[in-house]
Amino acid sequence: MFEMAKSSIILFFQGKLFRNPNEVMRQLAIGIGLTIVVFLVLVKFTGLLIAAVIAGFIGGVVQPVLFKDLKYR
Numbered sequence: 657m658f659e660m661a662k663s664s665i666i667l668f669f670q671g672k673l674f675r676n677p678n679e680v681m682r683q684l685a686i687g688i689g690l691t692i693v694v695f696l697v698l699v700k701f702t703g704l705l706i707a708a709v710i711a712g713f714i715g716g717v718v719q720p721v722l723f724k725d726l727k728y729r
Contacts, residue, residue: 691715
């Protein structure tokens with residue numbers, strides 16, 4: 657299991673894991689951007705810790721949805 661994860665990480669950073677690495681970076685940026693926006697909005701209305709937990713949860717839920725159509729090599 658560790659070797660599989662290690663191999664995937666190495667291929668990802670070499671740009672060989674996905675067919676279209678630009679699409680991966682775009683989807684990743686969308687997820688990160690959404691998480692940051694949610695965090696900044698929630699910080700104004702709640703405390704820092706609560707905002708971080710909620711934004712992290714929403715960001716975690718959104719990533720699989722964004723990555724569902726990505727193709728691997």
